[in-house]
Amino acid sequence: MSTPRRMTLKDLARELGVSTATISNAFNRPDQLSPALRERILGEAKRLGYRGPDAKARSLRTGRSRIIAVVLAESLTYSINDAVASELLSGIAEVLDAHGHTLLLLSARQMRSELPGAASMADGYIVYGLMPSQDLLEPLPPQSPLVAVDFDVEGRPSIHVDDEPACYAIARHALSRRARRPAIINLRLTAEPCNGPIGADRRLLSADQTITRSRLSGFYRALAEAGHDPAGVPMWNVEENTFEVCAPVLEALLDLPEDERPDLLLCMSDRIALTALTLAERRGLRVPEDLRLTGFDGIAEGQYRAPRLTTVRQDSVEKGRMAARMILGLIEPRSHTLTTDLWLGDSCP
Template sequence: MDSPVPPAPPRITLKDLARELGVSTASISNAFNRPDQLSPKLRERILSEARRLGYSGPDAKARSLRTGRSRIIAVVLAETLTYSLNDAVASELLAGIAEVLDAHGHTLLLLSGRQHVSQVPGAANMADGYIIYGLMPSPTMLEGLPVQRPMISVDFDIAGHPKVHVDNAPACHAIATHALADPPRRPGIINLRLTETACNGPVTADHTLLGADQTITRSRLSGFHRALEEHGFDPATVPMWNIEENTFEVCAPVIEAILDAPDDERPDLLLCMSDRIALTVVTLAEQRDLRVPEDLRITGFDGIAEGQYRAPRLTTVRQDSAEKGRIAARMILGLSPREDRLLGTELIIGQSCP
């Protein structure tokens, strides 16, 4: 005969823990949700005793029903979670957001814009606010979010909501102006997800480009084009390619075709819309014994660490992605005004295009 299963020990409540420690229930709640309201010593005492007694913290759903706030901030990412956490720019942005949320006792919920709306966890509807990052593959998820909650977009425009951008067009004008000061014979541009329909290869007259209100890369292209015009090039005659995903695996086939063109057709300057694209060009050019910058000059955009640690060091535009995240987080928490913000960038002259 099986032994009876012993009953589970009673679940300790917030009031039980407060009584055990001789502190108020507000102090217990603050230890978990508003650490800035307590001394470090008191907070550590509360958390230590909570661990010993098996108390995991105030129930988020109950708190949400009681106060109307969950202390959850959702970040909706344009890409998959795996891609975003491995991408240097996206991970810096998330680190900046998390820094602010941690300091003010909020939880970060990550969502992918590539999820079907049916896959979105129920906690998404409990969030106190939403930070939307990057060009969404479909508006379906955004349309399903509660309209009464604050929403901030980063590197993306949503009508009626504040946005956080860097100065994409002026930054690309500046880096292209630098590159064109030594006139190339055959400049080319490698875009990042700039066509309305999927295109991983040459951009032709049959392709329609996304507008500046849909993607920041259109603003980057306008900066390149303005510099080309100022240096006597007709932008319509400068060849362009489009990359669908900012990864080596997706970039490589497009770039291999560019570099394998005959010598008299291959570009001698490539203006790239991301450092990942530019680094892929450098790697594949080296494999073909093309000298950088003697045979091919290359520029990037983002200023990721990898581009500055390897040789040749990238000429690029550095954007402070972590600060973009901090600004968006402060805005969503109401710690700073919810208004459009435009951040400056820094031109970095490296060896890939001296």
């Protein structure tokens, strides 16, 4: 006889001899009916195994699903297994949960012309770190709220940290002690994959990823100020902010003959810097004596290792909270730039 059809609000109304509107009110608007009746309804509901109004029906009727979709750049593996992204997500989840919403996870590669499954029914979209040039946002319902994190979308609010000044500051600090041969290790520049050294032709101007461009621009400013020709400073690219992708690139760099090997690495993330640290130690290079390193993000691991990482601390949890509040309409949707702190560690004293 299969399943005995889930009990509906109407069944419960019939059972209790009241109208469906009253049942609905008992669940959603306590002030619309007498406490006594409400008690009786909720009690009977529990007794009869009615599990509350059906979410699918409610979302059709009200037009709201209580789902917020988070669109992550790249694959989920990459985006999720990353201290920064996971802090962002937990900040988002914290606020959503406190307001009865849930989080749908989408990766950029799912942004085909038609959104998969239920993605189109989200009440809003938080989009994290896409490349502006890839126009992946077209399939999103144009009317729904959208907040961009770490990049910009024309006409939409976005949340950033002060990447440029922060990178200027950390690079300035690093260059206050003379560097014979500084180098920049940067995160993905463009949609086109590229691991390894980058020629001057494919640099700042072509940088598509917003944070990469801002951070780079901060580094350049400090380098120029310190008397280096930014265009002449070696730059190496890593496609993904993971140990396994960074490692080969950094190994190639560290295996350069001593007179070509950089003595200062301005890294665009702590993950890169920590990978460099691990690989340097393995080669018997001393940090900071033989190699100085700066990071970005301020992830916990960087502060536990010896030497402690010199880095820029950003509060990704707060970034997530703010994005969520904005998408829920708890604060005015308007672009924000959060501040960061310079953490002087031992990797670049």
